[in-house]
Amino acid sequence: MSALRRTSLRPLLFGTISFAVLLLAWQLIVDLGLVDGFLVGSPTKVADALVDQVSSGVLFEHMKVSAYELAIGFGIATLLGVVGGVIMGWYDAINDAFDPFVWLGYASPLVALYPVFLLIFGLGAPTVIAIAVLLAVFPILINTRSGVREVDPKLIQAARSFGASDGQLFRKVVLPASMPMVMAGLRLGIGRALVGVVVGEFFVGDRGLGYSVAYYAGLLRTTDMILQVVVIGAIGVLLTQLLSMLERRIDSWRVEVST
Secondary structure, eight states: OHHHHHHHHHHHHHHHHHHHHHHHHHHHHHHTTSSOHHHHOOHHHHHHHHHHHHHHTHHHHHHHHHHHHHHHHHHHHHHHHHHHHHHHHHOHHHHHHHHHHHHHHHHSOGGGGHHHHHHHHOSSHHHHHHHHHHHHHHHHHHHHHHHHHTSOHHHHHHHHHTTOOHHHHIIIIIHHHHHHHHHHHHHHHHHHHHHHHHHHHHHHOSSSHHHHHHHHHHTTOHHHHHHHHHHHHHHHHHHHHHHHHHHHHHGGGOOOOOO
């Protein structure tokens, strides 16, 4: 048990040490005058800005807007990606027909389509959500499809031999076996959805963390701008770790079988 706890705490410990070293190096570079503090801020100035924005409520207002857009966009992308991935992974004809479009969407610079969404949805949350969905749906779909297609055929044959229906096969065999790949897609998707929200707010938003980055950059308030970037990064790390914890909980029924 003690060895297991040490193993589970090691990433947190090493990550904390690395982050502390980064902050210390950042502060020293500014204090020694190697880089102009006006351009890059400093940890102490960012901390002061954090206190000011938290006490005034400005930061929480922007976070609430971004959280709403992220939740809607990621939720839609998850639904479309998982359902589409299961269908493409199970039916070869559908996979062959749509595979080029999936990889085209995954590899294309989709952010460049924001003027199209702006014309369709107008300024504000709908366009931001559309961009988030478009960026997040493809990694979720691709990983889900791979998970379905990589299910051990022997498991499917065994379930068929016991008279399992298609619905039972999906629920009892395909979905549990493909869950690690699905969760990997969700971890990738949540990061891309967050990027989509920030980029969308940067271009067409009137509130939110992405909007605040553009706002403070336009006023040359570098420290406040860096604070928004730090908050966005912290949110991304937190959400990714939460999905990793969820994956471990869902996948806890698996055991290693020695042969």
